[in-house]
Amino acid sequence: MAEHDQYQYIEVKHNDRTVASAQVTTCGGSGGIARASFRAESGHVPPGHRASLVDAVLDLPEVQQSARLEAAIPLGDTESLHRLQERCLDVSTRPAGGSALLDAGLPSTAARFGTGGGATGGGASRSAVSGDRVSGGAAPNLATRPPAAP
Numbered sequence: 001m002a003e004h005d006q007y008q009y010i011e012v013k014h015n016d017r018t019v020a021s022a023q024v025t026t027c028g029g030s031g032g033i034a035r036a037s038f039r040a041e042s043g044h045v046p047p048g049h050r051a052s053l054v055d056a057v058l059d060l061p062e063v064q065q066s067a068r069l070e071a072a073i074p075l076g077d078t079e080s081l082h083r084l085q086e087r088c089l090d091v092s093t094r095p096a097g098g099s100a101l102l103d104a105g106l107p108s109t110a111a112r113f114g115t116g117g118g119a120t121g122g123g124a125s126r127s128a129v130s131g132d133r134v135s136g137g138a139a140p141n142l143a144t145r146p147p148a149a150p
Contacts, residue, residue, distance in 0.1 A: 004029070006062055012053045019045045020053045026062040034066040034106070038073045038080055047079070054083040063106070071102040 005027045012020040020040045027033060036057050040050060057063060069088060073080050075098055085091050088104035095101075 008060065008062075010053060010056050010060075012049045012056070014046055014049060017041070019049050022053055022057050024057055024060060024063065026060075026066055028066070030065045031067045032065075033068045033070060034060075034063040036063075036069065036071040038071060038077065040074060040077060040080075050077060050079040051083040054080050054087070058084075058087050058106075066106055069102070069104045069106055071104075072096075072099045073102060074098065075100055 005025050008024045008026075010022045010024065011018045018041065020038070022039070023037045025035045027035075038050075038053065038057075058069075063069070069084075071084065073084075075095065077100075081093070081100065081102070084102060084104065087107075088102075089107060091102060091104040093100045093102050
């Protein structure tokens with residue numbers, strides 16, 4: 001099944017500097033598991049940018065088709081954790097070194113968008129998160145790209 005895993009990398013930029021990023025892996029197709037590893041630059045990250053990163057990850061079509069989310073979040077990243085708790089179901093967390101590991105259910109597409117589920121549409125995941133997203137008065141720049149080859 002590993003040959004069917006999809007990998008994506010999302011960055012949030014502020015003033016042309018990457019302030020937060022996530023590596024996302026989806027496997028199992030519809031109803032499978034999405035895994036995300038969230039990172040933030042050291043120092044001050046303007047409010048709203050980490051939540052925008054969580055939104056970008058959860059809005060990926062491949063993640064929306066998944067039933068569960070497993071995520072690693074830096075300990076102390078309460079903004080990301082709070083947004084994940086708002087958008088996910090049955091959230092549980094546990095510490096693991098310098099990270100918090102999160103297990104959560106993802107709402108079905110029909111539950112997010114009514115019975116039609118038509119708001120997700122088709123298209124590539126790049127178009128789903130590219131461009132600017134306004135959050136807290138600032139406009140974080142979100143971009144996706146494939147992860148670097150090992």
